[in-house]
Amino acid sequence: MPRPSEPTRERIIQAASALFYNEGIRRVSVDEVAAKAGLTKRTLYYHFRSKDDLVAAYLAARDQPNLAVFRKWFDETEGGVPVKIEAIFRNLARSARHPKWKGCGFLRTSAELANMPGHPAIRIGAAHKKKFEDWLRATFAAEGIADPLQLARQILLLLDGSFAVVLLHRDASYMETAGEAARSLIEMALVGRRGRRC
Template identity: 35%
Template sequence: MLQYKTVLYCSIERENITASHSSARQRLLETASDLFYRKGIRSIGVDTIAEQSGVGKPTLYRHFSTKDKLISAYLEEENCLHWQWFEEAIAPLQESAKAQLLALIDATTQILTKPGYRGCAFLNALAEFSEEDHPAHRQAIEYKHALRLRLYQLSQQAGARDPDALADQLLLVINGALASAPLFGSSGPSAQLTTIAPYLVDFQL
């Protein structure tokens, strides 16, 4: 499947990144990723990233010629981490696509309760970059389309009467939970994810 290949590729890349964990590029990316996620992409400048990473600006620009390049690298990293998390969440339940869907919902709920959670990195990027030709906008859109495709594949494998509809419904409630948790906390509307999503799955099956 397309997404499985993506995860495998990203896992290989992660191994390479770990091997060079102390490199200037990785320090820059780790610092930028932390700041972009916690404080917003547009609010963080390259001066702040260089200062907090301990890497000089000439070195920063040698690895990332523009801030947009650094933003793209941040979202690529988020994409890889997400698909690694996705496959790990469903891997123990290969015998049942329905169980995989429910396990994904449970795993999503766990993310919402983590300290420092401030929303989906891709939804946040879409909120900051409305320009359709901006790399961050395109990467966020591609990620959400890929997630919708993966939900469709699992829905189809589970035997849903209308896998397209189930994929749309699950994506809608997942995105709603991801967006609601930073506003109302994990005990707010996002807590309904574990009630609504299993109902939708059972209704289709």
């Protein structure tokens, strides 16, 4: 239960985050979120006009923390860029082995809202994935890789594909395999870079 001293909006977002991630956005009612936050539904609607706004706030609250964790894993890993990117997958695999792991909140939400492409949460999820792609592109460009955008998209596809397959099979080794593939792609791109300099 959130502490009463926390700002009300943050209490609501924390409650929604726990419920939406664990149960899915369609299965969780506004009443349940209000109850978990220790508030009335009227108070919740004072801060959020609709459940759609609350879902968008839930994803927006995950955006920067998720990106920061990826960068932290990257920065803390010894070695070159291929090993550092593989470490992101390895750390995600470790997370996926936790019994409460439910996959990527952005992808799960987009699947639940697939018939609502204009939903604000879809836009937030797309922007989140684009930020990760842009960070990868900038990282690869700094290494002198010829087509950093193409490589960034390949890595992003491996990442999101591994989220889906691990969730389906409940086998985190698929994420580790995807990380090995990502490392190989980056190593090949770096070899190509050296070849162009000869």
